[in-house]
Amino acid sequence: MGYLHFLAVFAAMAPLTQCHYTFVRIKANGEWQEPMRYIRNLTSPFDEKQLVDSNMIWREWNWPTYTLDFPDSVRCGRGNLDHANATEVLTVKAGDTVEIAQQRSPPHDWTHDMFYGCPDDRGTCDPRPGYKQDFNHPGPLIVHLSKVPDGQDIHTYDGSGNWIKIHSRGLGSLADERPLKWELFTDVPPHLTFKIPPQTPAGQYLMRMDVVMSGVVTEWTKPGDLGILAQFYPSCAQLNILSNATTTTTLPKGVAIPEIFAPDRPGMTTSYEMYHFRTLDENYTYPGGPVWTGERLVEDKPN
Numbered sequence: 141m142g143y144l145h146f147l148a149v150f151a152a153m154a155p156l157t158q159c160h161y162t163f164v165r166i167k168a169n170g171e172w173q174e175p176m177r178y179i180r181n182l183t184s185p186f187d188e189k190q191l192v193d194s195n196m197i198w199r200e201w202n203w204p205t206y207t208l209d210f211p212d213s214v215r216c217g218r219g220n221l222d223h224a225n226a227t228e229v230l231t232v233k234a235g236d237t238v239e240i241a242q243q244r245s246p247p248h249d250w251t252h253d254m255f256y257g258c259p260d261d262r263g264t265c266d267p268r269p270g271y272k273q274d275f276n277h278p279g280p281l282i283v284h285l286s287k288v289p290d291g292q293d294i295h296t297y298d299g300s301g302n303w304i305k306i307h308s309r310g311l312g313s314l315a316d317e318r319p320l321k322w323e324l325f326t327d328v329p330p331h332l333t334f335k336i337p338p339q340t341p342a343g344q345y346l347m348r349m350d351v352v353m354s355g356v357v358t359e360w361t362k363p364g365d366l367g368i369l370a371q372f373y374p375s376c377a378q379l380n381i382l383s384n385a386t387t388t389t390t391l392p393k394g395v396a397i398p399e400i401f402a403p404d405r406p407g408m409t410t411s412y413e414m415y416h417f418r419t420l421d422e423n424y425t426y427p428g429g430p431v432w433t434g435e436r437l438v439e440d441k442p443n
Contacts, residue, residue, distance in 0.1 A: 160202040160244065161275055162217070163349040163375045165255065165263040167239035168232050172263045175243070175255050178230035179377045183219025184246065201246035204353075204371035207401045207408070214398035215299035216348060216376035225295045227378050234383040235338035239263065239331055240283075240349050244273060262331070274329055277353035277371065278322040278415070280310030280407075281332060282428040285379075287391060288344040294378050299346055304394035305431045307334035311420070311442040320417040324351060337434030341391060342383040348397070350374045352427050355409045370401065370408045370427070392437050395429035 162182070166173050184201040190210045199205075205213050212221055232238065241263030245254065254273075258265035266273045284303040288294050309332070312323035323330060355368035401408060407427030414421045420442065430437040 160204065160277075161242040161351070161373055162202045163240050163373075164243040165241040166230065166377055167241075167263055168230055168236065172241075172255075172261075173230070175250065176247075178228050178379075179375055180216055180220040180227050181223035182217045182375070183222055186213075186218040188213060188218065202244065202373065205374060206369045206371065207398050207403060208369065211300070211398050212298060214372060214374065214401060216346065217374050220376060221296075221298060224297075224378070227295070229294060229344065229378045229380050231380045231382065232336060234336050234340040234342070234381055234385065237333055237335050239333045241332065242273070242275065242351075244271075244276075260331075272327055274327055275324045275351050277351070278325040278417070279351050279353040280308050280322070280426045281324055281349075281351050282426065283307040283334060283350075284348040284394075284397070284428060285336075285340070286346045286348070286394075287341070288346070294344040294346070294380075297344075297346065299348070299376065299397060302391065302394045303348065303397050303400070303429075304391060305428050305440065306337055306340075308426050308428070308431055308440050309334075310426050320414065320420060322417075336381060337432060339385060339389040339434040340381055340383060341385075341389050342381055345379045345381055347377040347379050348374055349377070352401075352407070354407060354415075354427070355403070356412055356415045357409045358412045368409055369403060372401065392432060394432070394437075400429050401427060 164175050164179060166178055182201060185198050188197055188199050188209050190208060199218055205218065207214060243264050253267050255264055264273050282305060284305050286299050286301055286303045288297045289301050309323055312321050350372055353371040355370045357368055361368050403409065406425035410424065411421050413419045424442065426440040431440045
C-alpha cells in the first residue's frame with residue numbers, strides 16, 4: 141500500500157481506536173490479574189493482507205478481525221504468536237470460576253484508574269467523562285478452549301487444533317421496549333463470569349475470548365459481499381489446567397478455527413430485522429459450534 145493511501149485509510153479509521161474492544165484481563169483464584177498478564181499481546185499496527193479488496197488492510201489494536209484474515213489473526217488476534225513466548229501461563233483448576241474484562245482503549249491510552257479502583261470490583265472501567273467501558277456492538281460472548289497437542293508447547297502452539305466452546309452469553313430476558321435484548325449490549329455490561337468445566341482434562345490450553353458481531357443480510361446483499369462479514373475481537377489466554385477428577389475424561393471433537401467462522405456457518409449472519417432487535421431469525425444459532433457442558437456437546441441456541 142502506498143504511503144499516501146495508508147495515511148488516508150488511517151485517517152478514516154482513526155476514530156475506531158475508541159470504538160471497539162479487546163479482552164485484556166482475567167480474574168482467577170479470586171483476584172484480578174495484571175492487564176495482559178497471561179493473555180497474548182497483539183501486534184499493532186498489523187498488515188492484514190489476507191483480506192482482499194479491503195481498505196482495512198492495516199489494523200490497529202482493537203480494530204475488527206474478519207474470517208478472511210490470516211488464520212492466526214482469527215484464532216487469537218493479530219500477531220499473537222510474536223508475543224506468545226513472553227506470555228506467562230496461568231494455573232487454574234478444572235471447575236474454577238473465572239471472570240474476564242474488556243478494554244476499549246488501546247494500550248498507549250491506558251491509565252492506572254482504568255484498571256484499579258473500578259466500581260463493583262470490575263476489572264476495567266473508564267473514568268473519563270463521556271467514555272464507557274461497554275461493548276458497542278450487539279452479539280454473543282463466546283469462550284473456547286484448545287488443548288495443546290501432545291509434544292507441543294503452549295508458547296509455540298498456534299491454535300490449529302481442536303477448539304471446544306465452554307461458554308456463551310447472548311440474548312437475555314425482554315427487559316426493555318425492544319423485542320430482542322443482547323445482554324452485553326448495554327452501557328454497563330454484566331460481569332462476564334463462567335466456569336472451566338470440572339471434567340476438563342489436565343494440560344495446557346489456549347482460552348479464546350470473543351464477542352462476535354454477525355454480518356447483516358438484506359435484500360440488496362449477496363454471498364461474498366465484504367460488507368456482510370462478521371466482526372471478531374479475539375484474544376487468547378495461556379492456561380495450565382489442573383484436574384482433581386478421579387476418572388479420565390476425553391475431550392469431545394470440537395471445531396476448527398477459522399473454519400467454524402466461515403461466512404456460511406451458523407451465527408455468521410443475521411437478517412436486517414434481527415440486527416435491529418425486532419425479531420429472532422428462525423433457527424438462529426450462536427456462532428462457534430456447540431457448547432460443551434462437561435458431559436456432552438449441546439446445540440447453542442437462545443432459550
